[in-house]
Amino acid sequence: MGYSLMKCRDEVLHLTKQLVSIRSIVNTDGESVIAYSLYTMIASFPYYQANPDHLVIEKTMDDEMERYNVLAYVKGTKGNSNRTVIMMGHMDTVGVEDFNQQADYAFQPDEWMEWLKDEEILLKDREHLLPNEWLFGRGALDMKSGLASNLYLLQYFSEHPEKLDGNLVFIAECDEEDGSHGILSALNTLNKWKEEQGFDYVAAINADFVSPLYEGDPNRYIYKGTVGKLLPSFYITGAETHVGAAFEGIDPNFIASELTRQISYNPELCNEAHGEYTLPPVALKQMDLKAAYNVQTALGAFVYYNFFIHSWTPKEALALLKEQAHIAFQNALTAFEQSHNTYCNMSGKRNDGVSWEPRVLLYEEMDEMLVNAYGNKYKEAMAIFKNKLLHDDSLDTRMFALKVVEEAWKWMEDKNPTIILFYSSLYYPRIELTGETSNERRLNNALEEAVQTIQSVYKQPIKVKNFFPYISDMSFMAISDDEAGIKAVKDNNPAWGTKHYVDYDAIRDINVPVINIGPYGLDAHKKLERVEIAYSMEIVPNMTKLVIDKVLSE
Structure with missing residues (x-):
């Protein structure tokens, strides 16, 4: 018998539509709106009713905008391990200028798909207009479906802490599409929890989008580490x-x-x-x-x-x-x-x-x-x-x-x-999973096992690559550079210490190997942004859960 998938598709799809409906464009008030909406939603979970101090909403630091991160954790009861996995994903999106007169449709996936059915602009991919197979809308792919997957798993483990042999941290960060104030501020909370709760961060899983790398590419990609x-x-x-x-x-x-x-x-x-x-x-x-x-x-x-x-x-x-x-x-x-x-x-x-x-x-x-x-x-x-x-x-x-x-x-x-x-700008550090540390080896092995397990019940090929090819907040979970490399960034940025500053020591304090298991789709940051439902709403949460389970199992 093959692996039995969690039946999470409908719920993750529902959550995705909820998140897409919130206009959380970067550098607008919508970033605060979605943060408070998420915070309110998570606070309603019974686990957080009983443990309200396990959930926080925090304003970003050294930021000209008022915006917030939402962080939560679940303490597993299956054993006494302090091993902790971080799930991360951003709440903000790029703007909707490309939608022109259809800007309101960007946040109404069902209505937007109905409107597109009457247009000729999607003639090439009209099969994507099947509502049970694809979802259109701003942020549907980048990356509210990924955030919805993480949210589903947070709720699942909060309801079943007895299945968690260690701890799970959830981060929904703002400002990924511009200056990464969100994740850079979240590092302080992660380090505080590391001290106060004794969390031993052993892996981070990002849920940003993946796309075909060439015309006709059949692969669904998982990435270890990230480009700098x-x-x-x-x-x-x-x-x-x-x-x-x-x-x-x-x-x-x-x-x-x-x-x-x-x-x-x-x-x-x-x-x-x-x-x-x-x-x-x-x-x-x-x-x-x-x-x-x-x-x-x-x-x-x-x-x-x-x-x-x-x-x-x-x-x-x-x-x-x-x-x-x-x-x-x-x-x-x-x-x-x-x-x-x-x-x-x-x-x-x-x-x-x-x-x-x-x-x-x-x-x-x-x-x-x-x-x-x-x-x-x-x-x-x-x-x-x-x-x-x-x-x-x-x-x-x-x-x-x-x-x-x-x-x-x-x-x-x-x-x-x-x-x-x-x-003259923010350095996004490269992260290379060399397998030199026990945490990297454990994460690599867990990912390999999870891919083999899921591949047995999923028809499209799943391929693992070494570097996430897009700029993302993954960069701020670890540093592969030596001190001389970081010193070159500081000494050669004229804005360093005044207009621009990054606490690279805070990143080194976390220094956790990171992978990306994210939704699959097309045309991120474009008018026809769309996400494939089967892989993104069902395979992604199942794959992520398998990796969490395997990384935390002794």
């Missing part, structure tokens, strides 16, 4: 000139364009580990820094790139990117000189050659140079400047960091064209 994400940023100074004397200076936009040509889509910057490759970097912003029109070339340019990592540390990434920037700078100067030669040959004008050399500095290198040159005078002036910048609400972390770099550049005596490389 950096935002390497470049401040580029040129040599200003009037456009009527173009070759007497060099446009920083020209250098920036060569930098993007060198870095974007460059397969040399794909990081391989365990036979899996990250996507190459791609530019997310490229701009010059002219405030208004004139006929001078720009003084500076700014560009930043998405940069995924599997095994490279942030320090190693900086070294690679500095090398690439140097190549780009040299290419730009070579192209400039060739164009200048051609122009002079055509016009008969004199060519005095190029006087510039490629110069690329890390932010920490420039900062150290200026500290050595000016000492406390420079340090105090920059501290005052940063504090003033904090009052400018128009600046996000990235633009704040740029302003600091621009200000520091003013102190540089040598103003020859330069590229300054720095980080």
